[in-house]
Amino acid sequence: MNAQRTERREDTVAAPSRFPLREVILFGALLVAVLGVYAIMGTAYSTRMLVEASCYAILALGLTIQWGYAGQFNAGVMGFVALGAFATMFLSVPVNDAFWGTELPGELGRVLLYGAAAAMLVYGATKLDRIGVPKKLRTLIAIVLAVVLYLVVISMLRGVTGEIQSRAGFIGGLGLPAWSGWIVGGALAGAIGYFIGHICLGLRSDYLAIATLGIAEIIKAFLKNSDWLTRGTATVSPLPWPTPGPSELGFTLARALYLSVTAAMIAVIFFLLHRAYHAPWGRMIRAIRDNEISASAMGKDINKRRLEIFVLGCILMGIGGGALASFNSIFDPNGFLPLNHTFLVLVMVILGGPGNNLGTIFGAVAVYIIWLMSEPLALFVMHGAAAIGEGWFGWEPPGNLDSRALQARVFVIGLLITLVLRFAPQGLLPEKVKHHG
């Protein structure tokens, strides 16, 4: 631990401003790679790749402030992405009259009210000791009451949701514009992030990783199985775009327009983060990350700041998830995978340089290109190997080469993580720490 810290200090002491050679070279190489993809795969495909990469860049910016600024390892990006996507779906899909025109909303509201009342009752039971009930008895009463009321409410809810499913399909959306869904998605992700952070941030970072991993799985399980709310595995599509869609402008132009929206979002987020980073607030965050004890000795409220950062990161993930879902125009709870939505983002951040916003954006685009291109490449290699095997040894190649080639992506992402940690632990564009004299 000490060895690393002293090493880091050496190359980060108040360096005089220099020509950003490294940045120019890396971004130049990235530009060449993007142009290469354009030349090989065509304009429409490549623009789509850029839009997706830009949505991922928003997610990566969310993770980089958690991991790079505050040293919190969030392994549940997928859950926050799913929340953003769900909010976008719920707000932007047209209103479902088969649900709202009947008495079902009233019944659903009634059950939710019962649920709230039950929660109040249980909360009241935990306070029984104030009126002289012994503490042990209070705990027993509270637990028994909670179990019984939970079972009552959940069986009522099962009844209503079953009705909704059989009569209306699902409750549908609110018919609002897509961007309102992005905002609500950010708020929802932030609220859940507040809840998790409140419980877990005081513990060692491994725990946060496990907890967020679990939360992400729970959110996915909920969205996947609540058919009355999300249509579950039946998926909801199409989701409306905030910009004119491909049917009006053609694929390339519509995607380019969408890209300009996400690029503008990134620019705004980048500007705000940059300002925050160089403001006293950012300095305080870095002080907490680098030496928690001394920061707390100087009177900084560490847990509160950590929670702030965590929630902020989750909000960005929610927004990015919403933008991604709108662009794909489908809400498919089964499509959220830890690999695609957590580990990919993690690689983007650690490859680009945690804590360096420019590096994170570089990492997002670079890794997304590697991710997309590793499948055709693996397929090419495997077909080559199969051809050689057939020709030379008379092997029977397995029939499902295409689905297996997809797995090469998993391997590539894992290899990338370990290689970066080993050979470039600070990322390709390390954070530049300035010491204010």
Place this chain on the structure above:
Amino acid sequence: MNELVFFFNNVIVAGSVTGSIYAIGAIGVTLVFSIMRFAHFAHADMMTFGAFMVLLLTMAFPGVGAAVGLPTPIVMLPLAMVLTALLAVGVDKAFYKPLRAHGVKPIVMVIASLGVTLMLQGLIRLFAGTGAQNLYLAGERKEIYRLEMPFELATRPIIVTEPQIILFLLTIVCVVGLHLFLNRTRLGKAMRAMSDNPDLARASGINTNHIVAVTWVIAGGLAAIAGTLLSLDVTFKPDLSFFLLLPIFAAAIVGGVGHPYGAIAGGFVVGFAETLAVFNWTVLLRPIAHLFPEWVEIPRNLAFVGTEYKIVVPFFILVAILVWRPTGIFKGKVI
């Protein structure tokens, strides 16, 4: 009585099966944590790897089992354990050791283990495909034992399968063996010393590299046992690992991280909690339904959560333990 038998089959037997598997997995996680001080995320993939090795070996030598009188996968298990232990030691040499030598923070090790998880997952799926496969290959079948109850009211038998019995026996062997190893052998004592205080252990002349290797061998071997028996009981699935990871960590944390006996207890707590949570209590209430007043109507499904939310249960326990007692029930370390 039939209801009680149903309860026994669906809760006691199923809970002990999942509990044993989680316990064996959690021992590995806890040992790795207590020696190397990081949460090893790739553990569930080592289980999958072990099961996959058994699958390959069974395919290669299908006739061995009949000659010995045991299912072939069980005969192949020791070999698979050796292979998985080798993999564990190799992964440590290639990926964790350089980072350790660099003195990185534990969380960086966790991320490295995530990378290893993905690599193993990619490789296993690349070779095994993505579909489920039965470890009982053609010619062998799973023995199912039906124990008739000596009561008049119980017409249904208690059902236990052969892999389940082997699992129970192996769990007992593992637990006793681990207990003897940690308490009676020099190596085991050195391991405990290193877990308590690595610097002091090094200063007293314990070869820490040796201890690390032994830890990986034990963790890898146990992972192979757990993975294989789970796959024998149901089927072998290449994407098993994410479903195992959370319960195993929950078990380790519930028992107190760094505490092998706690991990065993935690495994059973999580296993039983899962089966109890998805059990439909209406079945048990039905015979006594006439005792309830008229206005109480027992719904058809009285499970706490639907089966589809099984994955939520370990996490819920995790959070509850964390709020109530962060060190786990056996006072382990806080991670």
